[in-house]
Amino acid sequence: MSMADRGQLRAGENRTVRRLIFIAGLGAFAVFTCVFWDYSIDDAFVTFRYAENLADGHGLVFNPGAEAVEGYSNFLWLLLLSLLYTFGLPTYATAKIIGLVSFLLTAAIWYRHFERDDNGLSWLTAPLFLLCPITAFWGLSGLELGLHALLVTATVVTRVRRSPWFYVLLPLIVLSRPEGFLVGCVLIVTAAALDRANGLSAGRQLALGATVLIAAMVALTLLRLAVFGRPLPNTFYVKTHETTLAGFLELGRMLAVFLPLSATMVWGAVRIFHARLRNREMTLFIALFVLQAVVSSLVSPVMNFQFRYLVPFLPFMIAVSLHGVSGLKRPSARRLAAGALALSLMAPLTSVTSVVQFERNIYAAQKTFIEWSQTLPDSTTVSLTDIGRIPYYTKFHYYDIWGLVNKETGREGFSAMREFLRLPDYFVLVGYVDSGRMELRFGRERLIAYRNIFDLTYEPIRLCLPRGADPEERGYYYFVCRRKPEAGEIISRPRSDQ
Numbered sequence: 395m396s397m398a399d400r401g402q403l404r405a406g407e408n409r410t411v412r413r414l415i416f417i418a419g420l421g422a423f424a425v426f427t428c429v430f431w432d433y434s435i436d437d438a439f440v441t442f443r444y445a446e447n448l449a450d451g452h453g454l455v456f457n458p459g460a461e462a463v464e465g466y467s468n469f470l471w472l473l474l475l476s477l478l479y480t481f482g483l484p485t486y487a488t489a490k491i492i493g494l495v496s497f498l499l500t501a502a503i504w505y506r507h508f509e510r511d512d513n514g515l516s517w518l519t520a521p522l523f524l525l526c527p528i529t530a531f532w533g534l535s536g537l538e539l540g541l542h543a544l545l546v547t548a549t550v551v552t553r554v555r556r557s558p559w560f561y562v563l564l565p566l567i568v569l570s571r572p573e574g575f576l577v578g579c580v581l582i583v584t585a586a587a588l589d590r591a592n593g594l595s596a597g598r599q600l601a602l603g604a605t606v607l608i609a610a611m612v613a614l615t616l617l618r619l620a621v622f623g624r625p626l627p628n629t630f631y632v633k634t635h636e637t638t639l640a641g642f643l644e645l646g647r648m649l650a651v652f653l654p655l656s657a658t659m660v661w662g663a664v665r666i667f668h669a670r671l672r673n674r675e676m677t678l679f680i681a682l683f684v685l686q687a688v689v690s691s692l693v694s695p696v697m698n699f700q701f702r703y704l705v706p707f708l709p710f711m712i713a714v715s716l717h718g719v720s721g722l723k724r725p726s727a728r729r730l731a732a733g734a735l736a737l738s739l740m741a742p743l744t745s746v747t748s749v750v751q752f753e754r755n756i757y758a759a760q761k762t763f764i765e766w767s768q769t770l771p772d773s774t775t776v777s778l779t780d781i782g783r784i785p786y787y788t789k790f791h792y793y794d795i796w797g798l799v800n801k802e803t804g805r806e807g808f809s810a811m812r813e814f815l816r817l818p819d820y821f822v823l824v825g826y827v828d829s830g831r832m833e834l835r836f837g838r839e840r841l842i843a844y845r846n847i848f849d850l851t852y853e854p855i856r857l858c859l860p861r862g863a864d865p866e867e868r869g870y871y872y873f874v875c876r877r878k879p880e881a882g883e884i885i886s887r888p889r890s891d892q
Contacts, residue, residue: 409509412517416505419521420498426530427494433750434486434757436782437697438536440798441466442485443786445475454621456781456799457791464618464627465781465799470569471538486536493533496540497524500547504709507551514720515732519713526739527746532705542570543706546577550682550710553585554675561602565610572627573689577682578607584681588674628804632797633693641691641698648701651745654738655715658731662718676717679710700746712739756870758860760784763822763872766856770819777813778822778872779836793818795838810841814848817882821852821875827865832873843875851881 443456444466452458456465466472478488505520523529532539545566552560564582567574582603589596615625622628649656663680671677683704690703701708712735719731760780764787767774777793778784785792793816797803802812823843825834832854834840842848852875859871878884 412509415518416501416521419501419524423498423501423524423530426527427534430527430531430534430746430750433531433534433753434490434783435535435537435753436756436780437798438489439782439786441468441472441538442475442489442536445472445485446479448472449476449479456785456794460791461801462621463799463801463804464622464624465629465794467572467627467629467633468538468542468570469614470566471541473569474541489536490534493535493537493540494530496544497529497533500540500543500706500709503544503547503551504713507554508713515716515728516713516720518716518732518735519709522712522716522736522739523709525736526708527743528701528705529708531700531746531750532702537702538570539702539705542567542574543709545570546682546706547709549578550581550678553581554678556599561606564603564606568607568610568614572630573686575607575611576685576689578603580681580685581678582607584678585674588671588677591671592674624805628801629798631804633697640695641693644695644698645687645691648704651741652711652738654731654734655711658715658718658735659711660718661721662714662716665718665721666714673717676714679714683707683710683714700742700749752870755860755863756780757783759858759863759869759871762858762860763874764788766858766874774820775816775818776820776822777816777818779824779839780822784822795836795842808838810838810845813838814842815885817851817877817885819877821873823873823875824870825873826867826869826871827857834873835870847885848875850884851878852876853878 440456444454447453447455447458450458453462454464455462474492475485475489479485501520501524504523505517508516508519511517545563549560549563549567552563564578567578571577582600586596586600586603589599618625618627662676666673666676666680686704686707690698693703704711715735716732719728719735722728722731760783763784767788767790770790772789774790775793776785776788776790777795779795781792781794781796781798792799793813794800794803795808795813797808802809821843823832823834823839824836825832825839827833832843834843843852854873855876856874857865857871858874859865859869863869863871865871
């Protein structure tokens with residue numbers, strides 16, 4: 395057998411091994427999908443309600459007939475779900491399936507992109523991405539993260555390969571997430587700079603990319619101004635009220651969970667900078683990951699948990715880490731480091747499983763309220779913090795204490811008195827019973843309910859909790875407080891404690 399034949403045989407064996415490892419990653423993804431199948435995040439149902447209201451002819455509103463407020467952060471995802479809903483597809487199940495398929499397609503693109511990389515370990519990017527439990531976790535959440543991951547991956551890969559499809563995909567990133575415009579800017583500028591540094595023509599790609607990107611952003615901004623009267627979504631104002639330090643601390647905590655992955659990513663970045671950025675695509679991956687890490691840190695940690703806004707960029711992190719591992723001289727050291735990466739990507743499994751169980755308990759409590767509320771008239775008004783699943787399934791008019799779909803709270807900040815003076819028919823507050831007293835979990839709800847005027851105008855009539863649960867355990871239950879008939883007269887009296 396000639397040397398050439400031996401080389402071809404070895405290459406064929408390597409490709410077989412890579413396919414088997416990729417299939418193993420698919421198997422892990424399938425297992426996580428089965429384990430987490432009934433998981434969905436409450437936030438996702440906000441978009442579901444917008445999507446169905448749009449399809450039903452009410453417009454881009456959360457409450458039909460009310461003022462339009464942009465309480466979602468995923469315009470393209472909303473349009474897609476609304477379109478499929480008009481064809482009779484159930485929004486909840488459709489969102490789950492599209493999320494999973496999008497992550498699978500994302501992994502497939504990375505596999506094909508690195509399939510013939512014979513000089514390193516980049517080909518492990520796709521199976522390791524599927525091995526991480528947060529991939530399936532967020533795919534099932536009902537959010538747009540799978541679609542966003544697919545669009546970002548496809549756009550970056552087509553730019554690296556200098557494909558004309560890049561200019562078709564680029565505007566979709568802008569429509570997918572509010573930070574999509576920043577991602578697009580960093581992508582086209584960094585790619586053009588790297589092309590020019592490596593002696594490739596870049597002027598035309600930069601000009602055309604900038605034109606497409608700006609046109610998409612201008613169109614989206616004009617739509618926002620016309621429909622909502624604001625250039626940014628209401629969610630931007632709500633989610634960025636927390637201090638920046640808290641966001642960066644949460645980022646550090648998440649990176650610490652993936653410590654071997656984070657450490658090798660830093661080592662990979664050092665290798666890339668030491669080589670004076672000659673590896674164009676890895677340099678691009680670093681720039682995009684760092685951008686998203688900073689953007690994610692500006693969001694309230696309550697929203698940004700389990701790598702929520704970073705999961706579409708997790709393959710970039712993995713690829714740079716594997717580039718660092720590839721620089722190790724000994725094959726045994728490379729295998730050991732790759733194994734450590736795989737184990738670190740499995741590290742969130744325990745915390746993810748806890749979140750799934752916690753969400754199941756929340757849904758069980760919410761289901762109790764949803765079933766009880768079926769006897770209420772359609773004109774009922776309700777004020778609550780968890781503005782997702784309950785409003786989606788009950789269709790009443792809702793006031794949002796958190797502020798996602800509340801214009802005043804989003805733009806001016808939270809005001810307990812303003813929320814109280816809306817005088818909804820019911821306040822639905824999150825908490826549990828402590829020594830016979832209503833103990834609330836959220837500070838905003840406590841500011842509303844722990845005052846004399848609330849006790850005079852509202853009365854607790856029901857505690858909604860999972861069947862068999864102990865109301866005096868520190869659970870996540872719902873107190874239903876009904877407005878008293880004399881509430882309007884009471885608040886009209888001048889009182890010093892109001």
